[in-house]
Amino acid sequence: MTDTPLNDQELSRLREIDTPTICNALEIVSPERRARGFTVRHLHCAFPELPPIVGYARTARIRAATPPSAGNEDQTAARLAYYRYIDAGAGPTVMVIEDIDTTPGYGSWWGEVHSNVHQALGALGVVTSGSVRDLDMIAEGFQLISGSVGPSHAWVQLVDCGGEVNVHGMVTRSGDLVHADRHGAVIIPHEVARDVPAAAELCMRREKPILDACKSGDFSVALIEKALAEAGEIH
Numbered sequence: 540m541t542d543t544p545l546n547d548q549e550l551s552r553l554r555e556i557d558t559p560t561i562c563n564a565l566e567i568v569s570p571e572r573r574a575r576g577f578t579v580r581h582l583h584c585a586f587p588e589l590p591p592i593v594g595y596a597r598t599a600r601i602r603a604a605t606p607p608s609a610g611n612e613d614q615t616a617a618r619l620a621y622y623r624y625i626d627a628g629a630g631p632t633v634m635v636i637e638d639i640d641t642t643p644g645y646g647s648w649w650g651e652v653h654s655n656v657h658q659a660l661g662a663l664g665v666v667t668s669g670s671v672r673d674l675d676m677i678a679e680g681f682q683l684i685s686g687s688v689g690p691s692h693a694w695v696q697l698v699d700c701g702g703e704v705n706v707h708g709m710v711t712r713s714g715d716l717v718h719a720d721r722h723g724a725v726i727i728p729h730e731v732a733r734d735v736p737a738a739a740e741l742c743m744r745r746e747k748p749i750l751d752a753c754k755s756g757d758f759s760v761a762l763i764e765k766a767l768a769e770a771g772e773i774h
Contacts, residue, residue, distance in 0.1 A: 544595070544629035545716070545732055552736045553593045553727070558720045561727065564738035568731040577725035579708035582666065584721035585674055585683035591720040592663040592682050594631040597624065598704045598713045601669060602639050603646025603695035614696060621700045622660060630661040633717040635724075637704035638669030644686050646693025651676035654683070666717065666724045668706045684719055745770045 545553075553561070566573050599621060607614055625632060634657060638644060649665060650673035657665070657678075664682030665671075670689035677683060686707065701713050709724055711717065716727045727735060752758060752766040 549733060550593050550631070553718060553732075554591050556591070556718075556736065556739045558591060558718055558722045558725055560739050560742060561718045561735060562725050563742040564735045565725070565727065565731070567738040567741065568734045569728050572728065575710075576728075577709055578666070578706060578723035582684045582686060582707060582723055583671075583688055585671060585677065585685070585688075587721035589664075589680065589682050589720075591718055592633055593716070593718050594633040594663050595629045596635045596711050596713055596715040596717050596726075597632045597662070597700070598635050598637075598702060598711055599700035600637045600639050600698040600702070600704060601648050601695060602698055603648075603669075603693040604640045604642065606694045607696040617697050621697055622656070624700050625657065625660045625662065628714065632660075632662045633719065634662050634665040634667070635704055635706055635709075635711040635715075635717060636665060636667040636669060637706055638667065638686065639698060640669075643668045644670035644689055646670070646691055646695040647672040647689055648692070648695050649673075649683060649685070650692065651678075654678040654681045657681070664719070666706055666709070666719050682719070684721075684724065741773070745773045748773075 562577060636648060647670040649671040655678040658681045664684065666684045668686040670687040671683040671685045672689055703710060703712050709726065711726060716729060716732055718725050718727055748766040748769040752762045
């Protein structure tokens with residue numbers, strides 16, 4: 540498999556699967572990644588009713604606790620360069636933003652204005668160690684998965700974009716394929732991305748005999764033993 544971006548139909552199939560099942564599927568198609576490539580601490584999901592977001596990472600680092608050293612003109616130039624970066628390359632996109640303050644979430648990069656700007660640039664949502672705000676005014680359908688929720692943007696400023704970031708243990712590079720929902724986020728390696736839906740379906744078929752046994756109304760250790768054996772024969 541190549542790194543050719545997935546088409547709309549392939550991305551749509553991944554959106555039908557929740558993030559935990561994606562992780563299960565990756566244990567089959569990319570077993571060496573079983574213990575890495577996903578968030579490992581709680582993230583607040585602002586809109587858990589939304590379907591999973593699946594897109595190509597655009598990365599950046601921010602901070603908010605201290606004023607920027609550059610003048611306003613330099614900050615504007617940096618932000619415009621950041622917007623151009625988001626707009627370039629394969630989409631749809633998912634923003635992956637690391638807050639590098641000693642206390643992440645001191646000020647929010649995300650609110651009414653920025654959610655609308657990013658959505659207009661093709662982003663489906665954000666996974667960030669920082670904070671979010673304006674929850675009642677966020678662009679419709681834009682997902683916020685964040686380290687915290689807070690009231691102020693303080694001195695929030697862009698530090699850089701396009702480099703490697705770490706959001707709650709998920710090390711992400713620009714262009715990585717990210718799958719995220721209310722459980723957290725995981726990176727799907729490009730080389731196995733098209734194999735994931737079939738692997739997810741296999742996982743669910745293997746779980747079915749066990750779940751059926753639990754719901755049978757006549758549960759016993761002997762029944763679960765039989766179900767485990769049956770599941771082990773499903774390939």
